[in-house]
Amino acid sequence: MKPFGAVSVVHEQKKYKHLNQELRIIPETEHGINNEQVCQHALWVIQRLREAGYDAYLVGGGVRDLLMARNPKDFDIATSAHPEEVKALFARSRLIGRRFRLVHVYFGRYVIEVATFRGHGDGTNGERHVEGGRIVRDNVFGSEEEDALRRDFTINALMYDPQNRTVRDYTGGYRDLRDGILRMIGDPETRYREDPVRMIRAVRFCSSRALTMDATTEQPISKLAHLLRDVSPARLFEEVCKVFLSGFGSNALPLMAQYGLFQELFPYTLEQDAQGDWHGDTVLSQALSNTDLRVAQDKPVTPGFLMAAMLWRPLQQQILALEAEGLTGMDAVSEAIDAVLEEQVRLVAIPRRYTAIAREIWLMQPRFRRMRGKRVLRLLGERRFRAAYDFLLLRALESPELQPVAQWWTEIQEKSPQEQEQQALATAPVNRGARRKRRRRPRRKTNEEA
Numbered sequence: 094m095k096p097f098g099a100v101s102v103v104h105e106q107k108k109y110k111h112l113n114q115e116l117r118i119i120p121e122t123e124h125g126i127n128n129e130q131v132c133q134h135a136l137w138v139i140q141r142l143r144e145a146g147y148d149a150y151l152v153g154g155g156v157r158d159l160l161m162a163r164n165p166k167d168f169d170i171a172t173s174a175h176p177e178e179v180k181a182l183f184a185r186s187r188l189i190g191r192r193f194r195l196v197h198v199y200f201g202r203y204v205i206e207v208a209t210f211r212g213h214g215d216g217t218n219g220e221r222h223v224e225g226g227r228i229v230r231d232n233v234f235g236s237e238e239e240d241a242l243r244r245d246f247t248i249n250a251l252m253y254d255p256q257n258r259t260v261r262d263y264t265g266g267y268r269d270l271r272d273g274i275l276r277m278i279g280d281p282e283t284r285y286r287e288d289p290v291r292m293i294r295a296v297r298f299c300s301s302r303a304l305t306m307d308a309t310t311e312q313p314i315s316k317l318a319h320l321l322r323d324v325s326p327a328r329l330f331e332e333v334c335k336v337f338l339s340g341f342g343s344n345a346l347p348l349m350a351q352y353g354l355f356q357e358l359f360p361y362t363l364e365q366d367a368q369g370d371w372h373g374d375t376v377l378s379q380a381l382s383n384t385d386l387r388v389a390q391d392k393p394v395t396p397g398f399l400m401a402a403m404l405w406r407p408l409q410q411q412i413l414a415l416e417a418e419g420l421t422g423m424d425a426v427s428e429a430i431d432a433v434l435e436e437q438v439r440l441v442a443i444p445r446r447y448t449a450i451a452r453e454i455w456l457m458q459p460r461f462r463r464m465r466g467k468r469v470l471r472l473l474g475e476r477r478f479r480a481a482y483d484f485l486l487l488r489a490l491e492s493p494e495l496q497p498v499a500q501w502w503t504e505i506q507e508k509s510p511q512e513q514e515q516q517a518l519a520t521a522p523v524n525r526g527a528r529r530k531r532r533r534r535p536r537r538k539t540n541e542e543a
């Protein structure tokens with residue numbers, strides 16, 4: 094392990110000055126976790142590391158969720174072995190990461206993440222790199238205790254030892270978990286400055302685990318929300334998905350708005366009332382409750398649909414602005430879509446495959462108003478029809494004039510293909526259909542010639 098520089102010691106003393114660090118070991122009779130609840134692959138990895146003479150524990154969210162009687166998403170391991178040493182022990186494993194070097198151990202498609210205990214660093218030795226208070230790289234190895242202290246919240250710093258079945262607690266996380274409190278380890282402001290994403294994580298854990306934020310953990314967030322501007326847009330997209338697509342988005346939105354975090358990510362989505370409170374529109378809040386419901390039912394959710402809802406209000410405003418400049422119809426719509434997405438992806442890097450879904454959903458909306466002729470059948474056959482129709486239903490909750498339209502599309506879907514064709518064509522005005530045909534002919538010809 095590298096020696097600490099003088100700067101580091103002062104920094105660490107300030108950072109952890111509130112902590113009364115003492116290891117508490119909680120026996121099985123008290124914590125109630127048993128090894129049968131733990132993934133067998135993780136137990137096996139820990140055993141191998143132990144046999145090779147290293148320390149190894151289950152850490153982080155997995156231990157937290159077992160103690161909260163929830164199904165852990167993943168089982169991470171922390172060890173005294175260095176990444177190369179871990180790699181050498183497991184044939185099917187890979188070194189990954191730059192910001193944090195880790196080893197992934199593979200069991201078919203299942204992955205166990207093994208990280209070396211991390212310690213303090215002064216930000217200048219090349220292994221940990223700090224810029225303006227922010228950690229941009231952290232590969233300083235340390236002791237088990239240091240590894241617990243560098244984690245974000247006390248409830249995330251618990252370690253589980255499957256050999257003697259104890260939980261190891263350096264930060265008071267066990268009590269906080271029992272009391273339902275989310276508490277930052279060390280000085281909250283310093284730790285948010287090191288990594289501003291911890292502010293979003295704070296909201297995520299409170300909204301998904303029904304925890305209350307400790308006052309000193311909560312207090313600096315509003316003041317520091319602007320630090321999210323310095324975080325990479327790609328990382329912000331990941332966090333946005335975790336906070337809004339994990340089944341508790343409806344709880345998270347008001348908290349994200351209250352602390353001003355949401356406004357940093359999606360500056361044009363919410364509206365502020367005279368009292369200074371922020372509100373989402375019906376489309377957004379309904380999209381979030383639908384998402385939460387789908388997650389609860391184990392149905393798939395896509396960031397594309399959520400982004401379509403998040404940006405629906407800004408899109409409407411942009412369309413109005415362009416119409417005021419003289420653009421009309423689909424020209425205004427498609428230019429507005431480009432402008433809204435271009436601006437948004439600079440803040441939160443929504444991958445193109447998801448902006449494409451949002452775009453398709455939006456572009457289909459005006460087409461729902463045309464309920465006659467072959468275009469009905471074409472719309473029904475679109476790949477994204479179902480998502481666009483679900484989106485129409487959300488809009489109809491906000492705009493009563495859309496309700497008969499939504500009802501019409503609900504009913505036609507329940508019919509057989511023949512009945513659909515009959516309904517669509519029966520009402521098709523002859524003249525209009527003929528005009529469209531005439532218009533299309535020359536285009537077809539050009540295609541054939543080409």
Ligand code: ATP
Nearest residue numbers: 153154155166167169243244245249250288290291
């Ligand atoms: P989830 O259920 O979403 O996976 P988690 O707590 O496991 O929640 P991960 O992002 O998987 O979250 O991180 C695993 C552990 O790594 C955390 O429990 C925490 O101890 C630590 N950790 C993650 N992100 C940070 C961070 N930004 N700062 C400090 N520690 C972190």
Ligand code: MG
Nearest residue numbers: 154155166167
């Ligand atoms: Mg995790």
